[in-house]
Amino acid sequence: MKKTEIKKQINAYSVIFNYIEELYTCYAEENDLSYNEYLVLEAIYYAEGISLQKCICAQTRLPKQNVNVAVRKFWELGYVDLREIPRDRRNKEICLTESGREYADRYFKKLEQIENFVAEGISDGQGGELLKYAQTIKKRYEKAFSEYASAERTDIRK
Secondary structure (H helix, E strand, C coil), X not given: CCHHHHHHXXXXXXXXXXXXHHHHHHHXXXXXXXXXXXXXXXXXXXXXXXXXHHHHHHHHCCCHHHHHHHHHHHHHCCCEEEEEECCEEEEEEEEECHHHHHHHHHHHHHHHHXXXXXXXCCCHHHHHHHHHHHHHHHHHXXXXXXXXXXXXXXXXXX
């Protein structure tokens, strides 16, 4: 297959991936959340206990300021509690309150129904192939960015 055809396919994959991400954004906004707030709530919800801001940043790949804004909103709504850590006062433990757990349960149970509907339309073989190809693309991008982008260290803003 020609490189131009592969490039077109990778671009088509990116368009599809971005569209799916946009669907998640719309779902979040329909529930009065920004996409970043959705990512933070998801990280807290599935942590099943206590989260730390730095762990949420690492998991979501969001800057600390974005995570802080979302956590502050959830705290003001009464959805999370923040507890100081005696040995590390710069970090706070973040956990869902009872009302936060109820809100997140409603939000994510509905989202799980949506994701289950999608999964029902994909065979095990298709799912395995999709994952395999996505992992291949991810690895190639990691290699390309580590080899090509950092090798030249050119300022692309010029």
